[in-house]
Amino acid sequence: MSRVHPESAHGSWPVMTGQLFVFINRTYTSLFTKESHLGLTPVYILYILSIHTIYGRGVPVNIQISNNTDTPIYEQLKNEIIRAIMTSEVQPGEALMSMRALAKELKISIITTKRAYQDLEQEGYVYSVVGKGTFVSEQNANIQRERVLLEIEKNIEELLKTAHQIDLSAEELIDMIHVIEEDKK
Amino acid sequence: MNAIDVKGLHKQIGNFEIKDLDIEIPKGYITGMVGDNGAGKSTLINHFTGLLKADRGDVKILGSDDIERDRENLLNRIGMVFAEDNFPEHLSPAKLEKLLTVYFEAWDSAVYHKYLDDFKVPENTRIKKLSTGEKVKLSLAVALSHNAELLILDEPTSNLAPTFRMELLDILQELMINEEITILFSTHITSDLERIADYIMMIDDGEILFNMEKEALLDTYKKVKGPKGMLDDETNELLIGKRDNSLGFEAMSNSWDTLQELFGDKVIVEKLSVDEVMYFIKNNRRDV
Numbered sequence: 001m002s003r004v005h006p007e008s009a010h011g012s013w014p015v016m017t018g019q020l021f022v023f024i025n026r027t028y029t030s031l032f033t034k035e036s037h038l039g040l041t042p043v044y045i046l047y048i049l050s051i052h053t054i055y056g057r058g059v060p061v062n063i064q065i066s067n068n069t070d071t072p073i074y075e076q077l078k079n080e081i082i083r084a085i086m087t088s089e090v091q092p093g094e095a096l097m098s099m100r101a102l103a104k105e106l107k108i109s110i111i112t113t114k115r116a117y118q119d120l121e122q123e124g125y126v127y128s129v130v131g132k133g134t135f136v137s138e139q140n141a142n143i144q145r146e147r148v149l150l151e152i153e154k155n156i157e158e159l160l161k162t163a164h165q166i167d168l169s170a171e172e173l174i175d176m177i178h179v180i181e182e183d184k185k
Numbered sequence: 186m187n188a189i190d191v192k193g194l195h196k197q198i199g200n201f202e203i204k205d206l207d208i209e210i211p212k213g214y215i216t217g218m219v220g221d222n223g224a225g226k227s228t229l230i231n232h233f234t235g236l237l238k239a240d241r242g243d244v245k246i247l248g249s250d251d252i253e254r255d256r257e258n259l260l261n262r263i264g265m266v267f268a269e270d271n272f273p274e275h276l277s278p279a280k281l282e283k284l285l286t287v288y289f290e291a292w293d294s295a296v297y298h299k300y301l302d303d304f305k306v307p308e309n310t311r312i313k314k315l316s317t318g319e320k321v322k323l324s325l326a327v328a329l330s331h332n333a334e335l336l337i338l339d340e341p342t343s344n345l346a347p348t349f350r351m352e353l354l355d356i357l358q359e360l361m362i363n364e365e366i367t368i369l370f371s372t373h374i375t376s377d378l379e380r381i382a383d384y385i386m387m388i389d390d391g392e393i394l395f396n397m398e399k400e401a402l403l404d405t406y407k408k409v410k411g412p413k414g415m416l417d418d419e420t421n422e423l424l425i426g427k428r429d430n431s432l433g434f435e436a437m438s439n440s441w442d443t444l445q446e447l448f449g450d451k452v453i454v455e456k457l458s459v460d461e462v463m464y465f466i467k468n469n470r471r472d473v
Contacts, residue, residue, distance in 0.1 A: 070456060072404055104358040110214060111383040111398055 062089065065106055073108055077116040085125055085136055086144060096126060096134045187245075188212040188335050188367035189233060194242035196228065203228060203391045205242070210384075213364045215357065217378035217399075218371040219463060220388035226371045229388065230339050233369070234265060247335055261290050264328030268321065268340040274313040278306055278323055289331035300326035304349075317344045325353070329360070336360070336368045342377055350374070354381050375459040387463060394466055403457060407441040408465075410434065410453040420447065426468030437465035 063080045065073060084090050097105070099113040106113070117134055120126045128134045163173050189210035196203040203225055210216050220226050231237040232244055235252040247262055249255040272281055278301055286292045301308055304322040306315070315323065321344050328336060336357075342350045358381055360366050372378060378385060378399070386396035395402070409424070412433040421427070423444060427436035438444060441454045457465075 072400065074400060098362070100362045100364065104355075104362060107354070107358065107380055109381055109383045109399060110361060112400055115400060 063106065065108065074112045074115040074119070077106070077108075077113065078119050081116065081120060082125060085139065086148070090136050092136050092138045094136050095132075096136065098133055186212040188247060189369065190243075190245040191232075192243045192245075194229075194232060194244060195240050196232070196237065197240055198228065201225070201228070201391060206393055208386070208393060208396065210367060210369055212367045213361075214383035215361060215368040215370060215381055216384040216386055216396075217375075217382035217459075218369065218386045218388060219373065219375055219378065219459060220371075221373070224388045225391045226388055227339055228391075230337055230369075230371060233337060234263065235259070261331060262334045264331065264333030264336045266321065266324045266328045266336070266338045266341045268343050272312050272320075272323070272327075275311055277309045277311050278326075279308040281312070281323075281327075285327060285331075291332040293330050293332060297326055297330035300329055318346060318349070321345055322349070325356075329356070334365055334367065336366070336370075338368065338370045338372075340372055341370070342372055342374050350377060357381060375463075379459055385459060387466065389467065389470070394470075399459075402462065403459075405439050406437050406457055406462060407439075408455040408457045408461060409436055409438045409441050409444055410455070411444075411448065411451055415448060415451060420444065426465030426472070428468060437462065 062084065063077065065076050065080070067073070069076070071079075081090075081096065090096070096102075096117070099117055100110055103110045103113045117126065117128070121128060121134070124137055125139070126134050127137050159173065160170070163170075187209045189208065191206055191208040194203060194206040194208070201223075206229070208229075218226055218229070228237065232239055233246055235256060243250060244252065246252060246259060249259055252259060273284075276284070282292075282294065282297060285297075286294070298308075301323070304319075304326060306319050306322050306326065312320065312323065321341060325341065328338075342353065345353065354377060357368055357370075361368070370378065370382065382399050384396060385399045385402060387394040406425075410433060413429075416424075416434070423440040424434075424436035424438050427434050437457060441452075444452050445454060
């Protein structure tokens with residue numbers, strides 16, 4: 001994804017999907033000139049269905065939060081930010097949006113964002129500087145890979161448990177994975 | 186740091202009693218106060234704004250422990266919105282401003298006119314002729330226009346159209362970007378709070394049933410459902426406010442994980458809404 005500073009965003013928004021791009025082109029003028037009246041770093045937001053594309057200090061982060069799942073919102077938020085870090089949407093040293101601004105943009109409570117940020121800090125993904133904000137840490141690639149592998153392992157266990165209910169074999173599962181992957185291409 | 190600190194507040198009004206309440210409203214966050222009509226929400230709020238005086242106990246607002254003495258200073262720093270406004274009816278919002286500029290030291294005329302414009306409140310119509318919704322919007326505009334640190338909103342949304350309620354929540358969240366601002370929001374429309382409140386305080390019959398972080402509340406307590414005849418005396422103990430129907434039971438529990446371990450797929454665990462929390466807690470009080 002190309003990295004665009006908000007001020008220069010006109011016309012060169014990173015293409016997400018064709019439709020979205022048209023929508024953005026039509027609406028960006030009004031959205032992108034809207035400044036926070038509190039005089040803080042301008043926040044640029046697009047609110048389309050449940051997809052929030054958030055620009056803070058030129059760092060694009062896609063965050064999707066749903067109210068209709070059992071996963072607590074702070075956990076969803078945390079996972080979304082981890083994903084953004086892993087996929088290098090945000091780079092080490094770059095600032096995340098302030099907790100309060102993020103709470104407002106996502107229409108969730110401040111404590112929820114605070115908790116997600118605290119968890120991320122504890123797990124070493126980000127660090128905070130008093131009075132300055134929260135920044136992405138240098139990531140250790142191996143540790144991250146370990147973490148993701150663990151996560152996948154957990155998911156596979158769940159998957160096997162579910163498959164077991166209808167006596168689906170591991171081979172059949174693997175076939176399904178291939179089919180679904182093909183479909184996605 | 187707390188914006189409001191209450192210790193041992195006691196007040197008797199006729200048959201109604203506020204019973205030795207301890208309340209902390211943390212600064213920089215939104216606290217939602219929920220409870221049925223007549224639970225004591227407004228009575229409590231009236232103590233915060235100096236309209237009622239406690240029989241005993243301490244009420245500390247924005248660092249001041251003597252509301253009488255610091256009245257002028259405090260009323261400048263507190264923005265208030267009630268479902269019913271008390272502005273002079275014969276004035277128009279524009280004329281009302283002349284009065285308010287005298288009253289509020291930090292009056293911001295530009296902000297006031299911006300909100301009147303945003304809220305589509307006619308500036309030159311007498312308040313008497315405004316609709317109920319417009320009156321609430323006017324009193325919101327006033328509360329938001331004098332740089333208040335503490336906003337006390339008593340049922341502000343009950344007379345507002347749903348679309349404007351959403352707008353109001355946006356405005357409140359925008360204000361909260363400033364860490365110095367505290368909002369106390371009383372309502373019986375709990376969906377408003379589910380979105381933006383950091384803390385939820387429930388009051389019933391003059392007592393505080395709980396005052397805790399909304400996230401923690403909804404993570405700790407879950408709704409559990411199960412078939413008839415599954416529970417014994419011991420597992421029954423794990424449930425709060427249980428109600429039976431022809432097919433099974435429904436209750437709230439903070440030991441939902443234990444129940445899941447014991448009964449596996451037979452028990453269904455779901456997220457609670459704030460309304461449901463209130464419902465089960467009230468059931469529980471009735472059962473005891």
